[in-house]
Amino acid sequence: MTEQEFKARELVIKFQFQNPPLMFDHAKKLALICVDEILSAFKENLNIDSDYWTEVKSKIEKLWTQKH
Secondary structure, X not given: OOHHHHHHHHHHHHHHOOOOOOOXXXXXXXXXXXXXXXXXXXXXXXXXXXXXXXXXXXXXXXXXXXXX
């Protein structure tokens, strides 16, 4: 598992297991919103590794796309 895959899973799980728990699809959407905000901040010339966060976003989008 890559660092970006780990971060993608970590973000979704953090949202999923809130009180009250969220459905997976809702948690995934919130994680994507977070990454979009990070990427938006990068565009405003903050010192953020955009390649890393773009890859994390890609991993979130692909996360559990196939049913187990």
